[in-house]
Structure formats: C-alpha cells, structure tokens
Amino acid sequence: MHDDGYDHTTVERRWQAAWDDASVYRTPDDVSDPTYVLGMYPYPSGEMHMGHVRNYTITDAYARFRRMCGDDVLHPMGWDAFGLPAENAAKERDTNPRDWTVDCIDRMRDQMEAMGFGYDWKREVTTCRPRYYKWNQWLFRRFAEADLVERRDAEVNWCPSCETVLADEQVEGGESPEGSHEGGAVELCWRCDTPVTERELEQWFLKITEYADELRGDIDELAGWPDSVRQMQRNWIGRQEGSRVPFEVSAASGASDGRGEGAESREFGEVDAFTTRLDTIHGATFFALAPDHPVSERLAEENDAVHEFVRHEADPEGDEPNGIETGLTATNPVTGEGLPVFVADFVLSEVGTGALYGVPAHDDRDHAFAEKMGLDVEPVVAPDADADAPDAEETAYTEDGVVVNSGEYSGLTSAEARERLTETIDGADVETVYRLRDWGISRQRYWGTPIPVVHCDDCGPVLVPEAELPVELPEFKNVTGNPLDAAEEWKSTTCPDCGADAERETDTMDTFVDSSWYFLRYVSPELADAPFDVDRANGWMPVDQYVGGIEHAVMHLLYSRFFQKVLADHEGLQHREPFENLLAQGMVQLEGEKMSKSKGNVVSPQAIVEEYGADTARLFIMQAAQPERDFDWSEEGVRSAYAFLTRLKATVETFAAGDVGADPRRADGDVAAGTAAYVDGEIDAAVAVATxxxxxxxxxxxxREARDLVGTLRAYREYTAVDPAVFERGLAVALKLLAPVAPHVCEELWETLGREGFLVEADWPDVTADRETAERRRLLVENTREDVREISDVAGIDDPERVDVVVTPDWKHEALRVALESDADNLVGELMGREDIQRHGEAAADYAKDLQAEREALRKTLPPAAEHETLRAAAWLIEREFDAEVRVLRAEEAPEDVATTAEPGRPAIDIQE
RNA sequence: GCGAGGGUAGCCAAGCCGGGAAACGGCGGCGGACUCAAGAUCCGCUCCUGUAGAGGUCCGAGGGUUCAAAUCCCUUCCCUCGCACCA
Incomplete structure (x- = not known):
C-alpha cells in the first residue's frame, strides 16, 4: 500500500472474489444477441505489459458500461498459445513447450484477474489444446473440400547447418554492404550465424486470393473501422485494373546479337504482359521479363550471360534498374513492330504477369532503363488535344492525355484508347491483378497445429479423415531441426485411402490460422461436434467492438475476414464480416518512446498494481488520452489518479458515517436549497455527458466528467450542510460513472453507501438532462463568475461586502428571441414595432440597436426563468469564493442603472465594497 | 513518390464532424487559506495591457471563403505510420 492512500490490495482482492463467487461475468448460452466486446487475445508470454493493460482495460470498461446499460454482454478471453517463443524457451530450459505455455497462461490469467478484468472464464479458449486445434484441422479439411487449399513449391529461408526452415523473424543481420549491387543482403541464422539460403519446399497454401475481390470491396462497408486500417488493407490487397496483352516472343529476324549458345528451338510462344497503360502501347520500345519468369529461366539454362545476370547480377532491392538483352524479339500486337526482349531485375514476377512492355516516354522507371540501355523514347500521349507530343527525352510524361502517333487510335483520350485497344487486340482482355498472394500456412515447427495430411507413395498427399481428428502433437523432442521430423513413431502411419505405409505431414500451421476464427469459438467453446454453433454464432456475431494493436491491421484482421467469408459460403454463417467496430489502440510510451526490454524503459504493470492498485492503473491509463492515441506513462498522472480515488473514498466514507458537513453559518434553508439545486443539476449534466x-x-x-462531479460534491460539502438525498445521489452517480474503469473501489464504496446488490450489476443512471442545456448553464455560471472576478480585480476590490447579480428582464429575452427568428432588414424597426418592447423606451431602442449590430452572432440563451434559477443555484460558488453576501435579483428588484446593463446570458453585476 | 493520421498556451491534452466566448481538464509554476511546520486538502492566478466585466495578440506557416475561422477551402512546412522499381 502507498502512504496516504487506501488499502487497495484488500479492496481489490475482496471484490474479485465476490464477483467470481457471483459469476457476474457469465454469459449464458441462451441469450439471443449479446453485445460482443472483444480484445485481441494475447500470446501468453507470462508477463502482462502495459499494452495489454490498456487493451483489456478498454474492452473491460466498455463491457462493464454496456452491462450496466442493461445489455447482455459477451466478454471472453483466451490464449494465442502456439508459436515459436514457447519452442525456443523449452529448448533453452530443457522443458517442453506445453508445460512452459500452460505455466505462462496461469501466470497471465492471475495477472488479468488482479487487474479486475471481468471475463467469462468458462469460455476461455486455448489454441494449443487438442480440443481447439482439432478444429483448425477440421477447417483445413473443409477448406480443402471447397478447393481453397493448394500444395505447391514455395521459397523458404533455410539454414543449411541447422537443417531447418527459418521464419523471417529468425533471419538476422541483413545489412547489405554499402555500394554493393550484387548479392543483396547478408542474412544469417539467428542460432548459428550460418548464411541463410533460399530453398524451394512444397508448402500448403490457403487460397485467399479467391476472395481478393470481396475482401477488397467490402473494406468500403467497414464504417466502424479506422481509415488507417482500411487503407492498410487496401494497400496490402493492392488491386490494379488493367489489361493483359499477349506478345509473340521469338528469336526471329536476325535480332540475335550472337550471344545465343545453340540453335535449338527459339520459339517461346505468347508471353502475356500486364499493363494499366495500354494507351501507350504504340510507344513501346522494349519488352522485359522478370529474372524468375519461366522464359528467363529457360533462357538462363542455355545462355551463360542470361544465367550470370539472373543468378548474380539481378538486384531487385537496388535502386538501379539492371537488365540484360536476350537477343529475342517480342512482337508488338498492335504495330507488328519487333521489340528487343530484356531480362530485367525491376520486373517482379509477383506483380502482374512478370512481364511488361516498356514505354520510356510515359513511365519513369522505363525511362530510366531506356536511358541506361540506350533505347528509343517515342512519345505517344499528349497532355491535351491541341498539344504536340511532349518531349520525353529528359523525363517521362506520365499523365493521361490524348493519344498521338498511334495510327487509327490517335485523337482518343487515354481512357478511350485503353478501352478500344483492349477490345481490338487479339487475345487481350481486361484484367484485375492483386498484390495479395495466397497464404502459405506451412511452418516447419513443432509447436503448432499439425497439418492433417498423410503422404502416401501411391496416393500422394491424403487428408486425414474427420473421424481421426485431431492429429495430436507427439511428445516434444529437443533436437536440431523440426522435432516432428524426429518423431519417427508418430510420423509413421498408414494411408487412409489405400492402407499402405505412409508418413504424416510434419509441417504445422501458421498460428494466424488459430486466430482467424477464435472469436467464433467463444460462442460455444465446449462444442464437441463442430468448431462453433452456427445458429448461436449467427445471433451473437459479428463482434460489436473489437480492440487491439495496430500491428494486426493487416494479417490477423485480413485472415479473419477471409475465414469469416469462407465460413459464410460453406458453413452457413450469416455475416460476411467478423468485426463491426474496430478500435486500434495507441501505445503506452515512456518519454515519447515505445517501451521495450532492450531499451530498459519498461514500466511493469505488476509493480504499479502493487503500489497503487489496479483501479489506479486503469484510471490513469483511461484518462490519459483517447484510446487510439499514443500517450506517455507519467508517474505524476498515476499519483494524481490515486489521490483522486483516495479522496473519493474519504468523501463517501465521511458521508456514510453520518457527517453531512454542518456549518451553522450557512445552514439556512434558502442557500442550502439553492446549492442543492445546483448540485442536482450538475449530477444530471455529468450523466448526460459521460454517457x-x-x-x-x-x-x-x-x-473528466466523473472527476468534476466528485469535485463539485466535495466543494458542496465543504461549503454547507448538504442535503443528504442530493449528496447521496451524487455519490451514487459518481460511483456508477467511474465503475467501468475503477470497479473495485467503486464497488467497495457502493457497499459503504449501504446499497443493495453489486454495483457491477447496477443500472446505469438515466440520462435526464439535455447536454446542450446543461452546457449552456455551465457557461452562464462560469462567465458570471469570471466577470465578478474580473470586475473586482480590475476595480481593485479586495474584499467585497456584497455582490448583486441581476438577471435580465424578460423583455430583453423576448427581443433576443424575436431577433433570432427575424429576417427583416430593419431589426430595430421590427423590435420597436412591438408594444411590449417599445414601452421600455430608450433602453429598448439601445438594446435593439445592439441586437442589430451583432445580429449574425446572436445565440440562443437559457430562457429567463432558467437563467434566474441557474444563477440562484450557483450563487454559493460566488459567495464561497469572495466571502461576500450574494444576491441574485430580478431586474425589477434592482436599481435601474445596474439592471440596464444586463443581457440574456450575461447578468448585470454590482459589487459593493 | 502514393496514402492515412497528427502539429492547440511551459508540458500533456479537450475543442475541429454540425464556424460565433483567450480556447475544458490535468501536470508544472505562482499567490492565498488551513497547519507550529511539512505533506495532504481547499480557493485563485498562470499571452500582453487595463482602477467595473474592456482592448490587443493567439491554435505549425501563408492565403481564401464568411458578418464571424482553432474549426470550412487551397497552398506550404514539419512529425508519425502504412505502401512502394506495382507495369
């Protein structure tokens, strides 16, 4: 416990146990459509860090808020429990990943409970348990049945010394020597510093590209997602609309420069190029292939120079566009012209078709390449119909425009030309290409879901039948390489199809598979015959509010969307998007820097909880900034939050002990009543705003609103003997407004107040006030107080005897109302035409002129009665501050010369020394 | 280069969508009350000028729209993030 504080540890433990006993966070299966609030489940590292605390405080507070509002709430938690760190830890500590992970989970669950996060632990999901990963395997089968699984070669990082595949994160070094254009980066195995090589292995893929179009299109519908995340997903999917155009490639017409080795077949047939600028095809002066394009690879086999380039010179990472002429010719399908064919490293096989035609006049990169290779520049697009073809010798003209020097197409706009050319060219067609690749899920690791496949010499890869799932992991063996490979007994099995001896697939699944559907498992975590209960999922999904770090903006969120869509198509899910609203929470930093172990600037949540308590940590984090913004951890801020909770507790306890703060001097009924009215109004205002x-x-x-309310209550009590009913209501409301964020101490104080039942299950206060009116009242009070201060300051009144606040006469309010509604040119005339105004003579004329002058800036104020009432109720604030008698007078009760300066929203003030 | 989000008084941070008050709140600083004192708590002040609520300047910079701009529009600078030899 902290000095000068309260015994937070006792309070927090007590209520955690009480809530647990009462199962207050349990979501029964029979609710129809609970508000689904979800934080991204963590990797169980064993230690919760501030990022987790922030993430889960946000969801917890929101879940508690919704629950108090009367919603059924689903707020579950689970563990992303597979993954490399456990495997590494097990190797280092000579244990096994399962025991290590289970231990970490237990520690983290304890920490979460200590934070007071209210989860329905009966729905806890742990991905490394067979009862969970069985469904990964089951889903893999379903995906396969839907033709969404493919096995093909893929390049992986390979350490020849460890004889294992490395994840990208396990490849280190990577610093390319400056100035080097060859060889690329030096990549080393993190374990043994052996240079990493690339290797082609057969890998399993999920065909997410089948859904590229929908994944891309539906981003527009995700109105509850931040723009940044939506944009990142758009970038990642990367749609390009263009045309696919076939070019005939051959070693025709003596174009060979003699580098060719032999005279074998020189026909390469049609090679498709992809372009978004088909309008520039008349300006094509070369054709280029990616180094790993099939044609390039064929050439490399027979041509030493090409081989040399492909194997050693090509540097796709470098800034320089490098290439080598092949001696081949590509025939421009529009002009019939022969174009020299290059293999060039700036052409990427994963973009478009891995082949392109180059138009140096209208593309910066093609221009650079042409300059280097001494190729022609032929401008074929002019900025507009009247302009000449641009001079593109120096720089390319890359805008759309009007096509020129293009035969029958000349004169068309770029867009028209693209359309016409696509129609006309034989074999050409519109095509949309995506940057998104199929999702390779094979991992050569132990600690993951075994891919449910058996390899049979005769039948090839065969899916493990549903009845034999799960394929469980064998005992962990601490070996070099993949432990599954070493598990001979486990590996050896029989073919489900033909019964012959066969071997199990030893790859496991990417852990992103686990997290792509875990939110569905919470719906029916125990279900034994399906991954989730479809009917219930249709009622409970989508997740109403998802909260997590921006680092998952692409992968996890994209894969989850993909799964949801596949499950909608094949398993009867109704919703095609899993997450309705997404909040990407900001970072908790220290002095502007991300907290990290390596920087040694980590603030441990456990230490904070110990010193100040969970409520303080939660309150500080939540009041520091909007949830999506980064903010700095601040010891001062924590102390301030702690001091606030301590004051709150003292305030409630004093009141509950029967001390209503009697001050005989001010206990007279009128002031007390007015003050109570003020406090009453502030309570309602706080509810309106905070809700x-x-x-x-x-x-x-x-x-802030809740804290202000507590401040008001304390000032009230300090000033006078409080109206117990009003004061207690104020305290109860303050506790409710704070309960989602600081649940323990509020629950404790709820009990101190003698309330029945749990605060966690109490009803959220009704919103009775109109926020706008409440804010207008606050403005009136604040302005009036400021005016009194300013007058006494400027006039040098140190110790005022009496302050008169004179409320504006009704007729001025009426005049203002008329002025606001009037569209007459002559406002003065209109106002003076009204008998009830005009009879106030000169004062009326003056005010009318003022209104006319400020006409455009006039704003609605409180009605006269409300103004008077508000000021009377707030009079105590002035009295308290200036220690002077305060009278709130109606205009007719005050001297004429004072009252006349009053205006709606701005009472006259007279200070007597 | 493309895209997204930011830049508000000493610091942090509201306000910007739906234009109208030198601009909420917190921290720090200053003054005061309470106290033997410190801490805690409470009341003010914290852009400049001003002996009755005023005037001036102000929300990265520069323009514009408007009776009126921190808020809307344009240009520009800086920061953060994402994408990028993308055909």
Missing part, C-alpha cells in the same frame, strides 16, 4: 462519451469510447472525457 455520451462512454458510448463513443472517449473514456478520457467521460472520466
């Missing part, structure tokens, strides 16, 4: 802010997840502003 709206909680709804918007802007906890920081909601909490």
């Amino acid at each position: 709206e802010e909680y709804d918007d997840l802007t906890f920081n502003t909601a909490l």
Whole structure:
C-alpha cells in the first residue's frame, strides 16, 4: 500500500472474489444477441505489459458500461498459445513447450484477474489444446473440400547447418554492404550465424486470393473501422485494373546479337504482359521479363550471360534498374513492330504477369532503363488535344492525355484508347491483378497445429479423415531441426485411402490460422461436434467492438475476414464480416518512446498494481488520452489518479458515517436549497455527458466528467450542510460513472453507501438532462463568475461586502428571441414595432440597436426563468469564493442603472465594497 | 513518390464532424487559506495591457471563403505510420 492512500490490495482482492463467487461475468448460452466486446487475445508470454493493460482495460470498461446499460454482454478471453517463443524457451530450459505455455497462461490469467478484468472464464479458449486445434484441422479439411487449399513449391529461408526452415523473424543481420549491387543482403541464422539460403519446399497454401475481390470491396462497408486500417488493407490487397496483352516472343529476324549458345528451338510462344497503360502501347520500345519468369529461366539454362545476370547480377532491392538483352524479339500486337526482349531485375514476377512492355516516354522507371540501355523514347500521349507530343527525352510524361502517333487510335483520350485497344487486340482482355498472394500456412515447427495430411507413395498427399481428428502433437523432442521430423513413431502411419505405409505431414500451421476464427469459438467453446454453433454464432456475431494493436491491421484482421467469408459460403454463417467496430489502440510510451526490454524503459504493470492498485492503473491509463492515441506513462498522472480515488473514498466514507458537513453559518434553508439545486443539476449534466462519451469510447472525457462531479460534491460539502438525498445521489452517480474503469473501489464504496446488490450489476443512471442545456448553464455560471472576478480585480476590490447579480428582464429575452427568428432588414424597426418592447423606451431602442449590430452572432440563451434559477443555484460558488453576501435579483428588484446593463446570458453585476 | 493520421498556451491534452466566448481538464509554476511546520486538502492566478466585466495578440506557416475561422477551402512546412522499381 502507498502512504496516504487506501488499502487497495484488500479492496481489490475482496471484490474479485465476490464477483467470481457471483459469476457476474457469465454469459449464458441462451441469450439471443449479446453485445460482443472483444480484445485481441494475447500470446501468453507470462508477463502482462502495459499494452495489454490498456487493451483489456478498454474492452473491460466498455463491457462493464454496456452491462450496466442493461445489455447482455459477451466478454471472453483466451490464449494465442502456439508459436515459436514457447519452442525456443523449452529448448533453452530443457522443458517442453506445453508445460512452459500452460505455466505462462496461469501466470497471465492471475495477472488479468488482479487487474479486475471481468471475463467469462468458462469460455476461455486455448489454441494449443487438442480440443481447439482439432478444429483448425477440421477447417483445413473443409477448406480443402471447397478447393481453397493448394500444395505447391514455395521459397523458404533455410539454414543449411541447422537443417531447418527459418521464419523471417529468425533471419538476422541483413545489412547489405554499402555500394554493393550484387548479392543483396547478408542474412544469417539467428542460432548459428550460418548464411541463410533460399530453398524451394512444397508448402500448403490457403487460397485467399479467391476472395481478393470481396475482401477488397467490402473494406468500403467497414464504417466502424479506422481509415488507417482500411487503407492498410487496401494497400496490402493492392488491386490494379488493367489489361493483359499477349506478345509473340521469338528469336526471329536476325535480332540475335550472337550471344545465343545453340540453335535449338527459339520459339517461346505468347508471353502475356500486364499493363494499366495500354494507351501507350504504340510507344513501346522494349519488352522485359522478370529474372524468375519461366522464359528467363529457360533462357538462363542455355545462355551463360542470361544465367550470370539472373543468378548474380539481378538486384531487385537496388535502386538501379539492371537488365540484360536476350537477343529475342517480342512482337508488338498492335504495330507488328519487333521489340528487343530484356531480362530485367525491376520486373517482379509477383506483380502482374512478370512481364511488361516498356514505354520510356510515359513511365519513369522505363525511362530510366531506356536511358541506361540506350533505347528509343517515342512519345505517344499528349497532355491535351491541341498539344504536340511532349518531349520525353529528359523525363517521362506520365499523365493521361490524348493519344498521338498511334495510327487509327490517335485523337482518343487515354481512357478511350485503353478501352478500344483492349477490345481490338487479339487475345487481350481486361484484367484485375492483386498484390495479395495466397497464404502459405506451412511452418516447419513443432509447436503448432499439425497439418492433417498423410503422404502416401501411391496416393500422394491424403487428408486425414474427420473421424481421426485431431492429429495430436507427439511428445516434444529437443533436437536440431523440426522435432516432428524426429518423431519417427508418430510420423509413421498408414494411408487412409489405400492402407499402405505412409508418413504424416510434419509441417504445422501458421498460428494466424488459430486466430482467424477464435472469436467464433467463444460462442460455444465446449462444442464437441463442430468448431462453433452456427445458429448461436449467427445471433451473437459479428463482434460489436473489437480492440487491439495496430500491428494486426493487416494479417490477423485480413485472415479473419477471409475465414469469416469462407465460413459464410460453406458453413452457413450469416455475416460476411467478423468485426463491426474496430478500435486500434495507441501505445503506452515512456518519454515519447515505445517501451521495450532492450531499451530498459519498461514500466511493469505488476509493480504499479502493487503500489497503487489496479483501479489506479486503469484510471490513469483511461484518462490519459483517447484510446487510439499514443500517450506517455507519467508517474505524476498515476499519483494524481490515486489521490483522486483516495479522496473519493474519504468523501463517501465521511458521508456514510453520518457527517453531512454542518456549518451553522450557512445552514439556512434558502442557500442550502439553492446549492442543492445546483448540485442536482450538475449530477444530471455529468450523466448526460459521460454517457455520451462512454458510448463513443472517449473514456478520457467521460472520466473528466466523473472527476468534476466528485469535485463539485466535495466543494458542496465543504461549503454547507448538504442535503443528504442530493449528496447521496451524487455519490451514487459518481460511483456508477467511474465503475467501468475503477470497479473495485467503486464497488467497495457502493457497499459503504449501504446499497443493495453489486454495483457491477447496477443500472446505469438515466440520462435526464439535455447536454446542450446543461452546457449552456455551465457557461452562464462560469462567465458570471469570471466577470465578478474580473470586475473586482480590475476595480481593485479586495474584499467585497456584497455582490448583486441581476438577471435580465424578460423583455430583453423576448427581443433576443424575436431577433433570432427575424429576417427583416430593419431589426430595430421590427423590435420597436412591438408594444411590449417599445414601452421600455430608450433602453429598448439601445438594446435593439445592439441586437442589430451583432445580429449574425446572436445565440440562443437559457430562457429567463432558467437563467434566474441557474444563477440562484450557483450563487454559493460566488459567495464561497469572495466571502461576500450574494444576491441574485430580478431586474425589477434592482436599481435601474445596474439592471440596464444586463443581457440574456450575461447578468448585470454590482459589487459593493 | 502514393496514402492515412497528427502539429492547440511551459508540458500533456479537450475543442475541429454540425464556424460565433483567450480556447475544458490535468501536470508544472505562482499567490492565498488551513497547519507550529511539512505533506495532504481547499480557493485563485498562470499571452500582453487595463482602477467595473474592456482592448490587443493567439491554435505549425501563408492565403481564401464568411458578418464571424482553432474549426470550412487551397497552398506550404514539419512529425508519425502504412505502401512502394506495382507495369
């Protein structure tokens, strides 16, 4: 416990146990459509860090808020429990990944419970348990049945010394020597520093590209997602609309430069190029192939120079466009012209078709290449119909325009030309290409879901039958390479099809497979015959509010969307998007820097909880900034939050002990009643504002409101003997507004107040106030107080005897109302035409002129009665501050010369020394 | 280069969508109350000028729209993030 604080540890333990006993976070299976609030489940490292605390405080606070609002809430938690770190830890510690992971999970669950996160632990999901990963395997089968699984060669990082595949994260070094254009980066195995090589292995893929179009298109519908994430997904999917155009490639017409080795077949047939600028095809002056294009590879086999280039010179990472002429010719399908064919490293096999035609006049990169190779530049697009073809010798003209020097197409706009050319060219067609690749899920690791496949010499790869799932992991063996490969007994099996001896697939699945559907498993975590209960999922999904780090903006969120769509198509899910609203929470930093172990600037949540308690940690984190913004951890801020909770506790306890703060001097009924009215209004205002802010997840502003309310209550009590009913209501409301964020201490104080039942299950206070009116009242009070201060300051009144606040006469309010509604040119005339105004003579004329002058800036104010009432109720604030008698007078009760300066929203003030 | 999000008083941070108050709140600093004192708590002040609520300047910079701009539009600079030899 902290000095000067409260015994947070006792309070927090006590209520955690009480809530647990009462199962307050349990979501029964029979609710129809709970509000589904979800934080991205963590990798169980064993230690919760501040990022977790922030993430899960956000979901917890929102879940608690919705629950108090009367919603059924689903707020589960689970563990992304497979993955490399466990395997490495097990190797280092000579244990096994399972025991290590289970231990970490237990530690982290304890830490979460200590934070007071309210989860339905009966729905806990742990991906490394067979009862979970069985469904990964089952889904793999279903994907295969839907023709969404493919096995093909893929390049992987390979360490020849460890004889294993390395994940990208396990490849280190990577610093390419400056100035080097060959060889690329030096990549080393993280374990043994052996240079990593690339190797082609047969890998399993999920065909996410089948859904590229829908994944891309539906981003527009994700209105509840941040733009940044949507944009990142768009970039990742990377749609390009263009045309595919076939070029005849051959070693025709003596174009060979003699480098060719032999005279074998020189026909390469049609090679498709992809372009988004078909309008520039008349300006094509070369044709280029990616180094790993099939044609390039064929050439490399027979041509030493090409071989040399492909194997050693090509540097796709470098800035320089490098290439080598092949001696081949590609025939421009429009002009019949022969173009020299290059193999060039700036052509990427994964973009388009891995082949392109170059138009130096209209593409910067082609221009650079042409310059280097001494190729022609032929401009064929002019900026507009009247312009000449641009001079593209120096720089390419890359805008659309009007096509020139293009035969029958000349004169068309770029867009028209593209359309016409696509129609006309034989074999050409519109095509949309995506950057998105199929998802390779094979991992040569132990600690993952075994891919449910058996390799049979006769039948090839065969899916393990559904009845034999799960394929469980064998005991862990601490070996070099993949432990599954070493598990001979496990590996050897029989073919499900023909019964012959066969071997199990030893690859496991990418852990992103696990996380692509875990949110569905929470719906029916125990279900034994399906991954999820479809009917219930249709009621409960989509996740209403998903919260997690921006680092998952692409992979996890994209894979999850993909799974959801596949399951919608094949398993009867109704919703095609899993996450309705997404919040990408910001980072908790220290002095502007990301907390990290290597920097040694990590603030441990456990230490904070110990010193200040979970409530303080949660309150500080939530009030520091909007949830999506980064913010700095601040010891000062933590102390301030702690001091606030301590004050709150003292305030409630004093009141509950029967001390209502009697001050005989001010206990007279009138002041007390007015003050109570003020406090009453502030309570309702706080509810109105905070509710709206909680709804918007802007906890920081909601909490400000709650803190202000507590401040008001304390000032009230300090000033006078409080109206117990009003004061208690204020405390109860403050506790409710704070309960989602600081649940333990609020629950404790709820009990101190003698309330029945749990605060966690209490009803959220009704919104009775109109926020706009409440804010207008606050403005009036604040402005009036400021005016009093300013007058006494400027006039040098140190110790005022009496302050008169004179409320504006009704007729001025009426005049303002008329002015706001009037569209007459002569406002003065209109106002003075009204008898009830005009009879106030000169004062009326003056005010009318003022209104006319400021006409455009006039704003609605509180009605006269409300103004008077508000000021009377707030009079105590002035009295308290200036220690002077305060009278709130109606205009007719005050001297004429004072009252006349009053205006709606701005009472006259007279200070007597 | 393309895209997204930011730049608000000493610091952090509201306000910007739906234009109208030198611009909420917190921290730090200053003054005061309470106290023997410190801490805690409470009341103010914290852009400049001003002996009755005023005037001036101000929200990265520069333009514009408007009776009126931190807020809308354009240009520009800086920061953060994502994508990028993408055909």
